Amino acid sequence: MKIKSALAAAPVLLLVLSACNPSQPARTPADAGQAAAVVAADAWCRPSPNGAKAGGCYITLTAATDDRLTGGSTPRAGMLQVHEMKTENGVMTMGEMGQGLPLPAGEAVALAPGGNHLMLMELTAPLVAGETVPLTLTFADAAPVTVQAKVRQPAMAGMDHGAH
Numbered sequence: 001m002k003i004k005s006a007l008a009a010a011p012v013l014l015l016v017l018s019a020c021n022p023s024q025p026a027r028t029p030a031d032a033g034q035a036a037a038v039v040a041a042d043a044w045c046r047p048s049p050n051g052a053k054a055g056g057c058y059i060t061l062t063a064a065t066d067d068r069l070t071g072g073s074t075p076r077a078g079m080l081q082v083h084e085m086k087t088e089n090g091v092m093t094m095g096e097m098g099q100g101l102p103l104p105a106g107e108a109v110a111l112a113p114g115g116n117h118l119m120l121m122e123l124t125a126p127l128v129a130g131e132t133v134p135l136t137l138t139f140a141d142a143a144p145v146t147v148q149a150k151v152r153q154p155a156m157a158g159m160d161h162g163a164h
C-alpha cells in the first residue's frame with residue numbers, strides 16, 4: 001500500500017522539483033526572438049578636417065516596432081550622440097536630442113546632412129575618405145546594431161556624372 005501512495009505522489013513531486021530547478025535558463029525577450037529589430041542601411045560619414053574634434057555620420061533606420069535611437073558608440077570617438085538641426089527665426093541651430101530620435105514602426109527614418117544626424121565627438125583621429133568607421137547604435141527597445149560606415153563626400157544633388 002505504501003508503494004502505491006509513493007507512486008501516486010511521484011508526478012506531483014516531479015512537478016514541484018521541475019518548478020524549483022528549471023532545465024533551461026530564464027529567457028529574455030531578446031533570447032526568445034521577441035526583441036524589436038532595427039534595420040540599418042546606407043551608413044556613411046563625412047571626412048573631417050585635420051584637427052577637428054567632431055564629425056558627422058548619416059544612416060537610414062527602419063524599426064520593426066515603434067522604437068527610439070538613443071545613442072551609440074565607436075572606437076573612433078569619445079562620444080556618439082544623436083543630433084538635430086533646425087532653423088528658427090533664420091538661425092540654424094544644432095544640438096543633442098536628449099530623448100533620442102523616434103523611429104515609427106515600418107517607417108524609414110533618414111539621418112542626413114542638414115537634418116538629424118549622428119555626431120562623433122572627441123574624435124581620436126580625422127575621418128579620412130575611403131576608410132570605414134564602425135558605429136554601434138543603441139535603441140530604447142531593440143538590440144544594439146553595429147554598422148560599418150564608409151567615409152566619403154556627400155553626393156551632390158543634380159551632379160550625376162554616371163553618363164560620362
